[in-house]
Amino acid sequence: MNKSHDSAGASGCGSRPATTGLNILNQGTPCSGGGSCGGVSCGGEQRSNADSRRQFLSRATSMVFGSFALTLLPMESPETTAETPLPAPLNGGAVPAQPVASAAKPVLYGFLVDTEKCIGSGKCLSACRTENHVPDGYSRTWVERYIHFKDGTVQVDLVPETGYHESTLPIVDAALVDKAYFVPKLCNQCVDAPCNQVCPVHASFTSPEGVELIDTDHCIGCGYCVQACPYGMRYINPETNSADKCTWCYHRITKNEEPACVEACPVGARVFGRLDDPESELSKRLGATRTQVLKEHLGTHPKLQYIGLSKEVV
């Protein structure tokens, strides 16, 4: 055999792979032979391998199904946790401090603007400025005037805070006007508020009554929310260096008073009230009329509703 190997080796290098292959085979046989003699240890190893594989598979399967089962659990959002009162030990045994409503069922506020009634007196604007100490040059609410001319163009201007009396705005020739109306703007208090979602420090939050508020102590003034609001309702207050916006006068409504702009409207174009009370003026008005919201396509679900909007109003 060796001889032939040698001859093969001498005859040509082509036979070399065959030799190595044979050697490998020869090396292989003692091992399989050993397997038969030391069968106990070898077989035991195989069984333990099989066991661990089975264990691994069963654990992996239970983990996968377990994680699926977890998704079936009811999701708890912060709003729902706020509604459910904490058990006494978790709450330090104290009565939960509720600023307005009972823990079980919070009050829900709504706002209706009747553009068919607004006369553009601007009284709401100065009232809001006085009530909320809004710095000059900034506004929490404003009133737009839409003028549709007979040639099809639409002009929008802002109602001066003093009303139109002695205003410097150019006088519009009524003969050229098709229709004209005023649209008061204020915070829409969206159910899915984009301004709230983008706040990086949880300084922007929704009260249990559904009012969007700002924690001025924690606001870092990054202005992200100012960019996020599709209605342009937020601004950075230069006095506090914090974001600021219309709160529907949260400090008034929680004392059973009306927001300042509602109080100041001489014609009842702004209606504020409780949505959860069917006897409130707001609920009655909402039940009797058809209303619209601004930029409905954005899916922000505003709680501020309007009567008499035209498609040009954005």
Added chain:
Amino acid sequence: MSQQFSFLRDTRHLQAVALGLVVLGSGLIAARSHLIPKSFGEHGPYRGDALREIAAQQPVLTSDTSCLKCHDSVHEERAESPHKDVACLHCHGNGHEHMAQAEKAAADPGLTIEKAKPWDGDFFTRLDLFITKDRATCLSCHEKVVGMPADFRSIDVKSHLADQGAENIDSPDVCFECHTGHSPGI
């Protein structure tokens, strides 16, 4: 034997690592409890105290119910008037300080309530309370402007005064020759 427990040689390192982790962890927990406000998460993912702070702010504007507590005759004057839904503050200003004085005077009869000042006709003078016999007050609502609802009583001042044959056209209190504020009698 010595080879079997050779890993014990490294326990000192393991102890150092464990101690480091404990120190780091407790430091993080301490920092977290220090940085997160106590009332955070009370109602939701925000500082619960912020809600109370905002709700505790004192209202500035007065409502009619406060005014009518003392000036109840005005309520009767306005009962049949087109101005019955017009709040006091539209024509008389806010009256916040006036209210505070009245409350003090109710407790101590020796105190006198300051009289309301006359208004200068400028909407940016934010007087607390003013007596107004000024056409600017009337015209802030009733001057005809493009955009007003058709059913609202609006006038073009010049033609209205000419129609009614008013004499002192430029006088600030020209409106009050025919109308009163509480019951304008249109």
